Amino acid sequence: MKNISRRDFLRGGAAMGVLAAMGGATMAAAEESYTYADTIKWDAQYDVVVLGMGLAGMNAAIAAADAGASVVIAEKMSEALAGGNSKVCGQLFAYGHKDPDATLAYYKELAGGRVVEDDMIATIANGVTYLWDTIKDKFFGGDDSEFMDWTGLPLIGEMSPEYPEFTGSEKIALCTTHKGVSDSFLFSTIKSAVLERKDKIDVWYESPAVELIQEPETRTILGVKVTRKGETRNVRALNGVVVATGGFECDRRMVQEYLNITNYSVIGGQFNTGDGIKMCQKAGAQLWHMNAYEGGFGTNSCGYIVEEGKAAAQVATLTHNAMTDGAMIIVGTEGERFANESEIPRHGHLYENGIWENPKYPNRIFMIFDQTQFDQMKADGVFRTEFEGDVLSAATIEELAEKTGCVAERLADSIESFNSFAANGKDYNKNRAAGTMRAFDGAMYYALPMSGLMLNTQGGPKRNTNAEILDTDGKAIPHLYSAGEMGGITACMYQGGTNVAECFIFGEIAGKNAAAPKDALPAYNAAAKVESTPLTLGMDTDVAAAATFEAGENEYVGTGKGMMGDVTVRVTMADGKIATVEVLEQNETVGIGDKAIEALPGRFVGCATAEEIDAVDAVAGATITSGALREAVKAALAQAK
Numbered sequence: 113m114k115n116i117s118r119r120d121f122l123r124g125g126a127a128m129g130v131l132a133a134m135g136g137a138t139m140a141a142a143e144e145s146y147t148y149a150d151t152i153k154w155d156a157q158y159d160v161v162v163l164g165m166g167l168a169g170m171n172a173a174i175a176a177a178d179a180g181a182s183v184v185i186a187e188k189m190s191e192a193l194a195g196g197n198s199k200v201c202g203q204l205f206a207y208g209h210k211d212p213d214a215t216l217a218y219y220k221e222l223a224g225g226r227v228v229e230d231d232m233i234a235t236i237a238n239g240v241t242y243l244w245d246t247i248k249d250k251f252f253g254g255d256d257s258e259f260m261d262w263t264g265l266p267l268i269g270e271m272s273p274e275y276p277e278f279t280g281s282e283k284i285a286l287c288t289t290h291k292g293v294s295d296s297f298l299f300s301t302i303k304s305a306v307l308e309r310k311d312k313i314d315v316w317y318e319s320p321a322v323e324l325i326q327e328p329e330t331r332t333i334l335g336v337k338v339t340r341k342g343e344t345r346n347v348r349a350l351n352g353v354v355v356a357t358g359g360f361e362c363d364r365r366m367v368q369e370y371l372n373i374t375n376y377s378v379i380g381g382q383f384n385t386g387d388g389i390k391m392c393q394k395a396g397a398q399l400w401h402m403n404a405y406e407g408g409f410g411t412n413s414c415g416y417i418v419e420e421g422k423a424a425a426q427v428a429t430l431t432h433n434a435m436t437d438g439a440m441i442i443v444g445t446e447g448e449r450f451a452n453e454s455e456i457p458r459h460g461h462l463y464e465n466g467i468w469e470n471p472k473y474p475n476r477i478f479m480i481f482d483q484t485q486f487d488q489m490k491a492d493g494v495f496r497t498e499f500e501g502d503v504l505s506a507a508t509i510e511e512l513a514e515k516t517g518c519v520a521e522r523l524a525d526s527i528e529s530f531n532s533f534a535a536n537g538k539d540y541n542k543n544r545a546a547g548t549m550r551a552f553d554g555a556m557y558y559a560l561p562m563s564g565l566m567l568n569t570q571g572g573p574k575r576n577t578n579a580e581i582l583d584t585d586g587k588a589i590p591h592l593y594s595a596g597e598m599g600g601i602t603a604c605m606y607q608g609g610t611n612v613a614e615c616f617i618f619g620e621i622a623g624k625n626a627a628a629p630k631d632a633l634p635a636y637n638a639a640a641k642v643e644s645t646p647l648t649l650g651m652d653t654d655v656a657a658a659a660t661f662e663a664g665e666n667e668y669v670g671t672g673k674g675m676m677g678d679v680t681v682r683v684t685m686a687d688g689k690i691a692t693v694e695v696l697e698q699n700e701t702v703g704i705g706d707k708a709i710e711a712l713p714g715r716f717v718g719c720a721t722a723e724e725i726d727a728v729d730a731v732a733g734a735t736i737t738s739g740a741l742r743e744a745v746k747a748a749l750a751q752a753k
């Protein structure tokens with residue numbers, strides 16, 4: 113009876129005839145209602161379906177499993193390649209040293225004046241405040257003996273905190289769960305925690321999610337279409353779906369459209385193509401923070417150009433060396449400097465008007481340096497020798513301009529003005545510190561082609577404090593949750609370690625809420641056919657029909673073009689001269705054009721020729737309306753001749 117709804121059955125008429133023909137048992141079946149989910153052939157069923165096996169997805173799966181749910185993680189890549197940015201990242205998490213007020217103040221300031229809901233900032237800040245203990249208790253059995261706070265140490269300590277000038281910064285730290293970074297340690301720990309729960313969590317590798325399955329009326333997410341072993345399977349999620357598929361840094365089209373960047377290389381995972389963002393958009397999600405991303409750590413957040421699909425190589429990182437200081441400038445397409453080359457970017461952000469913004473990378477970028485600098489870079493071991501073949505060399509600036517395609521005068525201007533800034537100890541262009549500049553030696557000129565660097569994007573579907581994904585009206589899309597960098601909290605400036613923190617904080621919230629039992633789905637009734645009598649072309653329009661005006665004996669109608677449209681007059685002739693001028697239609701500006709409408713018609717009385725009409729003075733300040741009246745009166749007069 114799946115194709116006939118209860119309502120259809122009870123509607124009477126033909127349906128009652130069918131009922132009458134049925135026996136008692138069949139009557140009972142006819143009473144049974146069904147939901148939209150019953151109209152789909154399901155290939156698998158879990159309480160919770162999690163998409164993506166990064167730190168966000170794994171945290172969500174663990175939280176859901178610990179809440180008693182059966183869970184499947186559908187991951188796009190093979191086991192070897194799964195893990196997105198979580199696997200290759202620094203493994204550092206942000207920590208607020210149990211000071212909620214300081215942490216909240218700090219995270220509010222990071223927003224840089226962008227509007228981010230207070231409750232969302234409070235959720236992140238609260239999580240960061242206690243994250244050390246949360247991770248210790250949940251995943252390390254209460255043992256934090258290997259945990260490490262990097263504050264005050266070289267390099268990573270520079271980001272602990274990353275904004276020391278902000279309120280609360282003294283409590284913000286970058287930490288790891290062991291004494292190392294960038295070695296997948298935290299990722300592997302959490303992966304082990306997933307695998308330990310194999311009675312509750314299934315993992316599907318090489319199984320990309322392709323579409324969310326949504327109930328058409330309430331828009332509840334019922335499950336996900338997942339491609340597995342060459343087949344698209346309908347996977348039912350009884351209580352919720354958590355989308356944790358990471359960012360869109362590897363989808364060059366999305367990066368162009370949302371970040372306005374074309375010349376960039378990806379530093380981390382190579383497979384995050386914004387799949388979850390697109391799926392959630394299709395389900396009606398509102399997006400946020402789509403223009404925020406994190407980049408490189410030196411040389412204007414630019415790096416060596418690597419082949420597409422290979423992780424980008426940094427140039428200078430979190431410290432001054434021969435790649436950032438000396439006779440070295442970085443120029444864009446035509447040869448102009450675009451930033452202070454010695455500034456250490458903050459996760460790729462460059463200082464601009466009081467805050468640290470994502471840079472706008474030029475379409476082509478070159479690091480320009482001299483012979484002394486090149487020798488120094490190599491001697492200090494800071495130049496990656498595998499990129500030496502990419503370096504262009506020239507004896508003169510003109511020759512280098514030709515080889516790079518820069519405009520010779522612009523490139524010469526950049527180098528020569530930099531030399532004078534170095535000599536005078538003041539960079540009037542990009543405010544670079546005096547001690548970081550040395551004039552070019554003029555011996556040789558070199559250009560290293562570069563690209564912008566991209567760690568990870570921050571944008572995606574907007575979520576609320578329950579990790580529910582919101583629609584364009586700000587309402588939660590039922591049973592749809594998210595965690596991690598797909599729709600993260602960062603709108604402007606970024607404190608290192610916050611992305612990983614977000615994976616834990618929102619992973620936990622999303623997993624728990626997705627696992628929670630939900631109300632039964634409403635009965636589904638295919639909409640009955642409805643008769644319509646729609647208005648159609650010409651039956652309802654706000655465009656007025658062209659006005660028609662009567663003209664009696666010796667009367668003539670003429671139109672001129674005013675400031676706000678047509679000005680139409682009726683002219684009455686007597687003895688070959690204008691006797692009256694009546695304005696029939698006008699929309700001229702009140703207080704300006706209407707002065708002419710009032711004053712001018714009487715002044716045309718007695719005119720007999722176009723020349724006499726032209727000789728009537730315009731009303732001061734209403735020249736266009738005056739002209740329109742003259743034009744209209746002349747058009748009327750022409751008909752009288």
Ligand SMILES: Cc1cc2nc3c(=O)[nH]c(=O)nc-3n(C[C@H](O)[C@H](O)[C@H](O)COP(=O)(O)OP(=O)(O)OC[C@H]3O[C@@H](n4cnc5c(N)ncnc54)[C@H](O)[C@@H]3O)c2cc1C
Nearest residue numbers: 164166168188195196197198202321358380596597609612
């Ligand atoms: C080099 C580098 C260093 C970083 N260091 C730090 C750090 O130290 N601290 C910090 O806080 N942040 C750091 N970040 C950022 C941080 O790593 C990420 O923001 C965070 O790990 C994102 O986690 P995630 O689970 O949201 O996404 P990811 O870890 O990227 O995982 C997403 C997963 O979803 C899968 N997936 C994608 N599409 C689909 C699909 N259609 N179906 C199913 N699965 C899919 C992917 O294959 C991937 O496994 C760093 C980033 C980079 C690149």
